[in-house]
Amino acid sequence: xxxxxxxxxxxxxxxxxxxxxxxxxxxxxxxxxxxxxxxxxxxxxxxxxxxxxxxxxxxxxxxxxxxxxxxxxxxxxxxxxxxxxxxxxxxxxxxxxxxxxxxxxxxxxxxxxxxxxxxxxxxxxxxxxxxxxxxxxxxxxxxxxxxxxxxxxxxxxxxxxxxxxxxxxxxxxxxxxxxxxxxxxxxxxxxxxxxxxxxxxxxxxxxxxxxxxxxxxxxxxxxxxxxxxxxxxxxxxxxxxxxxxxxxxxxxxxxxxxxxxxxxxxxxxxxxxxx
Numbered sequence: 001x002x003x004x005x006x007x008x009x010x011x012x013x014x015x016x017x018x019x020x021x022x023x024x025x026x027x028x029x030x031x032x033x034x035x036x037x038x039x040x041x042x043x044x045x046x047x048x049x050x051x052x053x054x055x056x057x058x059x060x061x062x063x064x065x066x067x068x069x070x071x072x073x074x075x076x077x078x079x080x081x082x083x084x085x086x087x088x089x090x091x092x093x094x095x096x097x098x099x100x101x102x103x104x105x106x107x108x109x110x111x112x113x114x115x116x117x118x119x120x121x122x123x124x125x126x127x128x129x130x131x132x133x134x135x136x137x138x139x140x141x142x143x144x145x146x147x148x149x150x151x152x153x154x155x156x157x158x159x160x161x162x163x164x165x166x167x168x169x170x171x172x173x174x175x176x177x178x179x180x181x182x183x184x185x186x187x188x189x190x191x192x193x194x195x196x197x198x199x200x201x202x203x204x205x206x207x208x209x210x211x212x213x214x215x216x217x218x219x220x221x222x223x224x225x226x227x228x229x230x231x232x233x234x235x236x237x238x239x240x241x242x243x244x245x246x247x248x249x250x251x252x253x254x255x256x257x258x259x260x261x262x263x264x265x266x267x268x269x270x271x272x273x274x275x
Contacts (some may be wrong), residue, residue, distance in 0.1 A: 003059075004032035005100060005173065006083030008071040010256040011039050014091035015046045017218070022053065024094035029101050035060045036077040041067040045107045071185035071193045078176065078184055086176045092218045093170040103173045106151045111151060114205030115198070118171040120215035130167035132213045137164045139253075150211050157207035158199065162239075162246045163253035167193045173190045178205060191227060192234035199242050232261050 007025055011018065014064065025035060037050045037060065038149055047064060061080065065073055087100060103116040103124045110200055122130040134141045140160065144152045154160050161167060182200040185193045201207070243251045 002032070002084065003034045003082040005030060005085040005087050005104065006034040006036055006077075006081035006176070007087045007089055008036050008038070008074055008077040008081065009089050009091055010070045011037060011046050011050070011091040012040060012079070013042045013043075013044045015044045015048060016064060016094040018046065018049060020094045021089055021091055024096070025089070027097055028095065028099060029097075030104070033059060033100075034081065034083055036081050037062045038065060038073040038077045039063070040065045040069070040073045069187060069190070071187040071189070075184040075187065076147050079206040081176060083176060085173050085177055087173045088169050090170045092220060094216050095170075096214045096216065100152070100173065102210050102212075102214065106210070107175070110153065110206070110208060113208045115172060115174045115201050116168045116208040116210065117173075118210040119212055120168045120171050121213045121215050122219050123216045124219060127216070128163070129216075130219065133166060133217075134211065134213075137166050140164050140166050144211055145178045152211060153206055153207060153208045155200040156247070157205075158242075159214055159246045159250035161195075161202050162196050163250040164243060164257065165192075165198065166209075167194070167198045168215060168217055169194045170217060174201065177203075189234055189238070191231040192238060195235070196238050196241070199238065203242075203245060217263055218271065228261070232258065232265065235261070251267065 009021060022035070025033065033056070037053075039047045039050055039062070050062045054062050061077065063080070065076065074088065085104065089095065098120060100121050101119065105118050107113055117133050119134045121132050124130065134144070143160070178201065182197070182204065187193075189196055239251070239254050239258065243254070
């Protein structure tokens with residue numbers, strides 16, 4: 001039987017979070033599912049735990065790499081995956097009930113949609129919700145709430161995603177053949193490579209979203225997104241890469257967001273100039 005969806009989980013020293021992530025996959029009401037773990041040089045007991053899971057579940061695939069980075073790890077998993085669709089789940093995040101079924105329904109009903117994402121909650125270590133993603137982006141929130149349907153197909157996906165990167169990696173389901181056609185994540189980008197991939201895909205396909213938060217994003221102080229300067233510089237390079245392919249309004253919004261990011265960084269570090 002063909003696999004409908006392959007869930008890709010890159011891991012590096014996230015043993016304490018892995019059981020929650022995996023349990024959230026088993027809680028989905030999808031039976032044709034494969035889990036691909038890519039351990040990228042863990043030094044905790046992650047790899048042994050993952051190997052134990054492969055013995056308990058025949059639909060788990062495990063690969064051991066050595067510090068290649070998330071982008072390369074995800075691309076490797078995509079190449080060996082068997083699913084018609086790829087779903088991404090970071091090791092420290094988890095899904096809510098019915099997440100996959102709602103997205104797959106949208107994708108199956110709309111062949112022109114190549115990628116679907118969901119709203120997601122920012123949660124603390126004790127699973128308290130701080131804010132959902134779409135509420136943080138009021139322009140996007142108002143755009144998608146023009147009707148009462150829970151699913152929405154974005155009219156100008158490239159401009160929308162360029163102006164506001166509302167897509168969380170752990171919320172994405174994408175057609176595997178489409179993902180491979182754009183060569184997946186750019187491993188040369190060390191930060192914000194997710195935004196670069198969404199732009200590559202948005203320029204080739206329609207993008208849909210589910211308005212309800214169906215994913216929990218863990219707010220960790222030691223996460224990769226903690227390197228603010230590297231991410232801001234990567235954002236700037238991505239803006240330069242795509243600004244001639246989207247509307248001027250989207251370009252202005254992206255630069256405004258970049259300036260805001262630099263402003264927040266300098267303010268937090270006490271670098272304020274008074275005139």
